[in-house]
Amino acid sequence: MQSEGAAVRPATAEAPSGGRLVAALDIGGTKIAGALVDGEGRLxxxxxxxxxxxxxxxxxxxxxxxxxGELTADPAWVRVTAVGIGSAGPVDASHGTVSPVNVPGWRGFPLVERVREVTGPLPVTLTGDGVAIAAAEHWQGAARGYDNALCMVVSTGVGGGFVLNGALHPGPTGNAGHIGHISVDLDGPLCPCGARGCVERLASGPNIARRALENGWRPQAGQEPTAEAVAAAARAGDPVAAASFARAAQALAAGIAAAATLVEIEVAVIGGGVAGAGEVLFAPLRDHLRAYATLSFASGVRVLPAQLGTDAGLVGAAAAAFGGVLRARG
Incomplete structure (x- = not known):
């Protein structure tokens, strides 16, 4: 297994060429996606x-x-040189195991070993899904050109990853930048991770919907009570829906400000389903960030929407895998 302890440079023009591919997996609490990805980030x-x-x-x-199985059956599989996995976390890249908070059946699950049983002796690079998002957005998306960035996914859960000094920084176990489990409300609601007031417990899609419901919001007839429905209500002027998004934005801003203070990021890129709310989320987020990131070296951080959409996890897992191939050959 490729070690994730060192910084990984996402695939660039120096990435493996000649038609080589990597197999990428994006594993979360809602979906398991896979793709064959080339050195330009194409699926x-x-x-x-x-x-x-x-x-x-x-x-x-x-x-x-x-x-x-569907990927290995594709005729292009013969060109695959490595496997990249971006998984909901925590992950332990040094041991190849995962323990996603939102997948309780996996605790210390030997994912890399089990994947190898299907793919054979290819090198496998495991990262947290937030780290994969960071790799993707730095390689092909909104963080391209920035040397220091926090990239986040706000969806069923909240994850994140760092690019520092121009390189992906997964940390020793592949979890660096896991902003979803920073506590921003010390006496806040209990999170499934065991802590209180985590960013994820306040800002994830299910928790935005839960909070709106608890405060009296109701979806339209025939509509599911999702964060997307709350966002639509907020755009239509519903004050309870808007307040639920504002609370999520406050939690995200507090986490971003903490990151900017610790490692001097230049930009925070936010993707995932909740980011699809647009200015319903981003307008209050920027307002709250001005209140939290007050020190001169942190106050200039930009907040941008992610550019790669639902493919970011796959593109990022591929970027990390290409980096692993380069290290192995170097």
Missing amino acids: LARSLRPTPAAQDGATVMAAVAEVL
Whole structure:
């Protein structure tokens, strides 16, 4: 297994050429996506399954194996030189295991070993999904050209990853930048991770919807009570819906300000389903960030929407895998 302790440079013009591909997996609490990706970040083949997150670990792995099975059956598989995995975390890249907070059947699950049972002796690079997002946005998206960035995914959960001094910084276990489990409300609600007042517990999509419901908001007839529905209500002028997004924005701003203070990031890039709310989220986020990031070296951080959409996890897993191939050959 490729070590993730060192900084990884995302794939660039020096990435493997000659038609080589990597197989990428993006594993989250909602979906398991796979793709074959080339050195320019193009997705040449895809596979997708819903995550059976409430089921046991073997059932979840069976869904991963189905995705991999479709990829290995593709004629382009013969050009695959490595496998990249971006997984909901925490992950332990040094041991190849994952323990996603939102997939309770996986605790210390040997994901790299199980993936190798399907893919054979290819090098496998495991990162947290937030680190994968950072790799993607720095390689092909909104963080391109920035040497110091925090890239975040705000969806079913909240994850993040750092680019520092121009290189991806996954940390020793692949979890660096896991902003979703920074506590920003010391007496706040209990998070499934065991702490209180985590960014994820306040800003994730399900928690935005939960808070709006608790305060009296109701979706329209026939509409599911999702963060997307709350965002639509907020745009239509519903004060409860707007307040729920403002609370999420405040939590995100506090986490971003902490990151900017610690490592002097230049930009925070935010993707994921919740970011699709647009200015319903970004306007209050920028307002709160001005209040939290007050020191001169932190106050200039820019907040930008991610550019790669739902493909970011796959592109990032591929970028990290290409980096692993380069290190192995160097």
